[in-house]
Amino acid sequence: MKIAIHGRNFALETAPFVQTLFDNLHQKQVEVSISSSFYSFLQSVGINSYSKKTYLHPHGAPDTDFIFSIGGDGTLLECVMQARSRQIPILGFNTGRLGFLATVSPASIQKALESFFDQQFQIEDRTLVSLHSSADLFEDYNFALNDFTITKTDTSSMITVHAYLDGEFLNSYWSDGLIVSTPTGSTGYSLSCGGPVVLPTNNIFIITPISPHNLNVRPMIIPDASKLSFRVESRSSNFLVSLDSRFRIVDETVTLMVKRENFNARLVKLNQDNFVETLRTKLHWGLDARN
Numbered sequence: 001m002k003i004a005i006h007g008r009n010f011a012l013e014t015a016p017f018v019q020t021l022f023d024n025l026h027q028k029q030v031e032v033s034i035s036s037s038f039y040s041f042l043q044s045v046g047i048n049s050y051s052k053k054t055y056l057h058p059h060g061a062p063d064t065d066f067i068f069s070i071g072g073d074g075t076l077l078e079c080v081m082q083a084r085s086r087q088i089p090i091l092g093f094n095t096g097r098l099g100f101l102a103t104v105s106p107a108s109i110q111k112a113l114e115s116f117f118d119q120q121f122q123i124e125d126r127t128l129v130s131l132h133s134s135a136d137l138f139e140d141y142n143f144a145l146n147d148f149t150i151t152k153t154d155t156s157s158m159i160t161v162h163a164y165l166d167g168e169f170l171n172s173y174w175s176d177g178l179i180v181s182t183p184t185g186s187t188g189y190s191l192s193c194g195g196p197v198v199l200p201t202n203n204i205f206i207i208t209p210i211s212p213h214n215l216n217v218r219p220m221i222i223p224d225a226s227k228l229s230f231r232v233e234s235r236s237s238n239f240l241v242s243l244d245s246r247f248r249i250v251d252e253t254v255t256l257m258v259k260r261e262n263f264n265a266r267l268v269k270l271n272q273d274n275f276v277e278t279l280r281t282k283l284h285w286g287l288d289a290r291n
Helices: 012-027 036-044 073-086 106-117 275-282
Strands: 002-007 031-035 066-071 090-094 121-126 129-133 147-151 159-165 168-175 177-181 204-210 220-223 228-234 238-243 246-251 256-260 265-270
Touching: 002 036, 002 073, 012 031, 012 066, 012 106, 031 036, 066 073, 073 090, 073 265, 090 106, 106 265, 129 147, 129 238, 147 159, 159 177, 168 177, 168 204, 228 238
Parallel strands: 002 031, 002 066, 066 090, 090 265
Antiparallel strands: 121 265, 129 256, 147 177, 147 238, 159 168, 159 228, 177 204, 204 220, 228 256, 238 246
16 A cells, blocks of 8 residues: 655644554555655654655655645645545544544544554545636646635725626625635635535535625525636735635736536545534534533
8 A cells, every 4th residue: 555644743742643653554564655844844853754755745746545644624735735636535634723624633543543444434525616717826736625715915995706607697795805615615714704514525615705795695505516707806906816725816807717626635534533523523513501
C-alpha cells in the first residue's frame, strides 16, 4: 500500500500520537511519501517517519492509494488540492482546533488505524464547486470542497452581486458578498451567515448572502446541476473571489460562473464516525441543559 502524508505544524504534546501513526505504518510496511514542508517539521520535532520520500505541495503529490491529512480542516482542504481529478481517498487526523472534516483525534489514532487496516471504513464522494471565469484566477485549482465566495475588498461600501440561475435572472444581492456552498461547506462560512446545515451527501448547492441589506433576502437551496453566473458592481471597481481559503482580487469586468465539478473529493469515513454525532460534539448542535 502507498500512502502520501501532508500536514502542518502541531503542538509538541501531540508528537507521541503522531509518532504512533508512523510506527504503525512502518509495521504494516506501507510505502510512505511526505510533503516536503511537513517532512522538515517532523525532523525538527524528532519524529521518525521511517521514510525519506518527499513531494512538493500541491504540485508534486505522488501516485498513491490514500492521502493522510495531519492538521485541521484547512490541511485536509490542501489534500483535496493534491488529489485533484485523481480522486485519491483522504483520511483526516485532527491536530488542529475544530476538526470537523478531520475527525480522528490524536488520542484515537491507534484505534482509527486499526479500523483502517481492517477495512472498517467507507469512502464518501463529496461534491466540489468549480469556478469558470474570463480570467485565469486559480490555474489548475479552480475548485473547492467547501465554498466559492464573492466579497467586498474595503471595509465600508457594500457590493451588488447580480446572480443568474441557468441564464435566468435570480436576484441582485446588496450585501457584503455571497457564498455558494457545497453540502460539505454548509457547516462552514455559510452556517455563520445563517445558512442551513445539510447532510454532506446531498446533491445541492446553498446560496447564502453575507450581511444583506434586504431583510427579505434569505439563503436558497438549488440543485447542483445548476449553473450560477455573476455580475458584480463595486464602488472600488474590484472585489474578492475565494475558493475555500484561496482568494484573488478581481476586476469588475471579469465574468464568473460556478457549477459542479466533474470529479469529487473522496473522504475516508471510518465506521465509528457519524455526521450527526459530529454536529453535536463539534458544533454543540441541540445542546440544551434540559437535555
